[in-house]
Amino acid sequence: MSETPEPGPLGNQTSLYDHALRLHRLHPDAALPNDGRPYPVSDAPRRRIRESQDDRRRQGAGAAAILDAFFTRPGAAPRDLTWAFHDVDVPIHFNEHITAAALRADLERVQETGRRLVRNSPDECATIIGLALLASDWDEQDIDLIKHIGLLSGTFGLLAAHALKRRMGGAGALLWLARRTARWGRVYIVEALCEVGGLAARPWLLREAIDGDILNGYYVGAVAKAADVHEAITAPDPDDDLIDHTGRLLSLMADNNGMGQTWKGDHAIRRVLDAHVTHLAHQQPTARRYYTAAYIADRLLKADPALPNLPPDHQAHLLDQYLTILRRLVGRSTRRPRPNRRTFSLVSGDRGSTPSPARVTSKQLPDLRRRRLG
Numbered sequence: 001m002s003e004t005p006e007p008g009p010l011g012n013q014t015s016l017y018d019h020a021l022r023l024h025r026l027h028p029d030a031a032l033p034n035d036g037r038p039y040p041v042s043d044a045p046r047r048r049i050r051e052s053q054d055d056r057r058r059q060g061a062g063a064a065a066i067l068d069a070f071f072t073r074p075g076a077a078p079r080d081l082t083w084a085f086h087d088v089d090v091p092i093h094f095n096e097h098i099t100a101a102a103l104r105a106d107l108e109r110v111q112e113t114g115r116r117l118v119r120n121s122p123d124e125c126a127t128i129i130g131l132a133l134l135a136s137d138w139d140e141q142d143i144d145l146i147k148h149i150g151l152l153s154g155t156f157g158l159l160a161a162h163a164l165k166r167r168m169g170g171a172g173a174l175l176w177l178a179r180r181t182a183r184w185g186r187v188y189i190v191e192a193l194c195e196v197g198g199l200a201a202r203p204w205l206l207r208e209a210i211d212g213d214i215l216n217g218y219y220v221g222a223v224a225k226a227a228d229v230h231e232a233i234t235a236p237d238p239d240d241d242l243i244d245h246t247g248r249l250l251s252l253m254a255d256n257n258g259m260g261q262t263w264k265g266d267h268a269i270r271r272v273l274d275a276h277v278t279h280l281a282h283q284q285p286t287a288r289r290y291y292t293a294a295y296i297a298d299r300l301l302k303a304d305p306a307l308p309n310l311p312p313d314h315q316a317h318l319l320d321q322y323l324t325i326l327r328r329l330v331g332r333s334t335r336r337p338r339p340n341r342r343t344f345s346l347v348s349g350d351r352g353s354t355p356s357p358a359r360v361t362s363k364q365l366p367d368l369r370r371r372r373l374g
Helices: 016-026 053-058 061-071 096-104 107-120 124-135 140-149 153-165 170-178 183-196 198-207 214-218 220-226 229-233 240-254 269-280 287-302 312-332 341-348 365-373
Strands: none
Touching: 016 107, 016 124, 016 140, 061 096, 061 107, 061 124, 096 124, 107 124, 107 140, 124 140, 124 153, 140 153, 140 170, 153 170, 153 183, 170 183, 170 198, 183 198, 183 214, 183 220, 198 220, 198 240, 214 220, 220 229, 220 240, 229 240, 229 269, 240 269, 240 287, 269 287, 269 312, 287 312
């Protein structure tokens, strides 16, 4: 006989998995609005236990103790755990204590419990625990279950990414999720995809991974390395999507201090900038390309003269090329691009007396170079 389940809130008992599927049917090719929130059981918010610095090694230990007690009861059913984790810390990432509890138990019971909690639980904490149990295993039949709960990526993306990385065929599910996640969830999924995606993920990483969100900065270096951007952009005839994506990647890396890789940390930055400006010169003018060229030119104006792999004289050479493209883009456009508040701040920034790159004239170039190189 199992113990009486802990009572939970009345009202909507829709599982989070069904909630994710319903939203996915409404938005089949995009991230779920607001990452799927609010969740159905809105009157049972997840309790977050604040732990001191000294207690961090024990994070997840309380949840692991509940699992140990559950797995020692032969007649206990997964539904007994539905509301069992509200008084303990439930981490959303891989946790050694919870994984150890799963490994101490019978594998089939762990799999059954994980699947039922993910598939049927309306509670956020119990669903996280179910996903953590599945993340301790490698069974490929759970891929669909994991990737669909991963659509609620802000909460479940990190564990879903860990679980999919461990499975044969998981890379394809990660690519599927990468196309349907945003914000922090996208960070978790794309980082995992960079590790295991291989050649199948490379076209997407080269053209779509950097979507303009500031959080892209956390994985821009991983994308550049996993996709071999320096090889793709130096090919003779890259397509427009690849060139435009490389421009976004370069713009992000240019001012990415404190988040991830910058120009300073990229050994191939000179080759990539050279190739990008060469290909950009042959593209049709668009407002987006105008702003990309203006932003990179601005970063070159303000770049550290001591950048490794990008000496001052080559910075000046690149600046001249980007400014030439800017004048051409403006001259060939019937309407000059008009920046909105966001793009204006990117292009002009807080540069004091330094003029916007888009407005630099040929007479000003020597003076600007002396300021940069002197």
